[in-house]
Amino acid sequence: MRWIPQKAVRQSTAFIALAFAFGMVANTFHPKKVTISFSRPPLQYAADSLLGQELSPVAIEEPEGHAALPDHANGEPISVNSQQVRNLLLQRRAELLDARSQDEYEAGHLPGARLLPVERLFDYPKVIEQLSRDKWLICYCDGPPCDLGELLAWELLGRGFQKIAVYQDGLNEWKKFYPLEFGKEKNEFEN
Amino acid sequence: MKTEGLKWLFWALRMLIAVLFIYSGLVKIFNPQAFAEQVMNYRLLPYLFVTLIAVVLPWLELICGLLLMVNKWLHGTLLLLVAMNLVFLIAVGAALIQGLDISCGCFSVGDEGTHIGIKKLFENVLLTLASLVLYSKVLSADTDQVIQHCKSN
Numbered sequence: 001m002r003w004i005p006q007k008a009v010r011q012s013t014a015f016i017a018l019a020f021a022f023g024m025v026a027n028t029f030h031p032k033k034v035t036i037s038f039s040r041p042p043l044q045y046a047a048d049s050l051l052g053q054e055l056s057p058v059a060i061e062e063p064e065g066h067a068a069l070p071d072h073a074n075g076e077p078i079s080v081n082s083q084q085v086r087n088l089l090l091q092r093r094a095e096l097l098d099a100r101s102q103d104e105y106e107a108g109h110l111p112g113a114r115l116l117p118v119e120r121l122f123d124y125p126k127v128i129e130q131l132s133r134d135k136w137l138i139c140y141c142d143g144p145p146c147d148l149g150e151l152l153a154w155e156l157l158g159r160g161f162q163k164i165a166v167y168q169d170g171l172n173e174w175k176k177f178y179p180l181e182f183g184k185e186k187n188e189f190e191n
Numbered sequence: 192m193k194t195e196g197l198k199w200l201f202w203a204l205r206m207l208i209a210v211l212f213i214y215s216g217l218v219k220i221f222n223p224q225a226f227a228e229q230v231m232n233y234r235l236l237p238y239l240f241v242t243l244i245a246v247v248l249p250w251l252e253l254i255c256g257l258l259l260m261v262n263k264w265l266h267g268t269l270l271l272l273v274a275m276n277l278v279f280l281i282a283v284g285a286a287l288i289q290g291l292d293i294s295c296g297c298f299s300v301g302d303e304g305t306h307i308g309i310k311k312l313f314e315n316v317l318l319t320l321a322s323l324v325l326y327s328k329v330l331s332a333d334t335d336q337v338i339q340h341c342k343s344n
Binding site: 003011016020026 | 222223224225227228232237239242245246248249250253255258264266267269291293306333
């Protein structure tokens with residue numbers, strides 16, 4: 001008995017070709033279509049005007065060279081830079097979420113950041129429940145090539161949160177200009 | 192009597208796998224973006240392959256499930272089902288070894304999905320074995336036909 005007869009190979013090749021054709025056509029017209037490319041499309045930098053939409057126009061200045069996004073709740077997280085993170089924190093309009101492991105968090109994190117390791121989200125249901133839906137949730141990790149912050153952002157979007165931002169430059173960039181906090185979370189959240 | 196029982200058993204197994212794959216394929220076809228995220232979470236493949244899998248695999252599952260249900264072109268269908276189940280098994284095993292706590296992306300997309308663990312691995316082993324049993328039955332039916340043909344000549 002041949003385990004992979006020619007007939008099986010021929011048929012399965014035809015089915016794969018059929019699935020490929022159906023998949024490609026369906027994806028073209030799908031409202032939730034997947035963009036086929038070699039690398040994930042980069043997130044767009046947010047204009048400060050978008051971040052400050054509930055603030056007075058004086059609070060955050062209009063940046064140069066940043067086009068305003070049409071709609072922040074279009075199912076994608078936005079990317080913010082160090083200055084934007086700082087501004088939002090000073091105005092208490094954002095919460096920081098550290099997507100790394102507990103050990104990495106305790107070795108140094110952005111001031112006031114909550115620990116929410118993206119690889120162990122299932123262990124943090126209550127933290128996720130307690131997250132604000134009014135403030136911007138800024139996800140971060142160490143910075144390139146770390147993409148845990150972005151992964152966390154997509155996870156939270158999938159859970160229905162709307163105001164999600166990613167601080168892609170991450171902790172490595174932040175600590176060049178601003179201080180870090182060390183040790184365990186100050187306000188221990190119940191897991 | 193025994194043969195009759197076996198026949199029903201194979202029929203039930205065939206229907207079970209068919210329904211599972213049709214359901215699994217349809218769920219993913221409705222939300223390819225969420226499925227792509229789940230494939231990405233396994234951290235096994237580069238982005239291009241993740242997107243291609245998210246687009247093609249659900250349709251392959253649906254086609255195989257439908258063909259298995261209507262009992263047509265079983266050689267190719269079951270070969271693909273065995274191959275897919277093996278790949279799923281390896282992916283879940285690799286994720287467990289890496290210590291990833293991720294949603295399986297097997298029969299649902301999004302948060303409601305079961306997250307991977309030993310139970311999921313065991314389910315995948317059972318599915319792989321079930322499709323292997325069906326595949327070997329189809330192959331042995333071929334051999335029986337050849338023997339019958341030789342005897343009649």
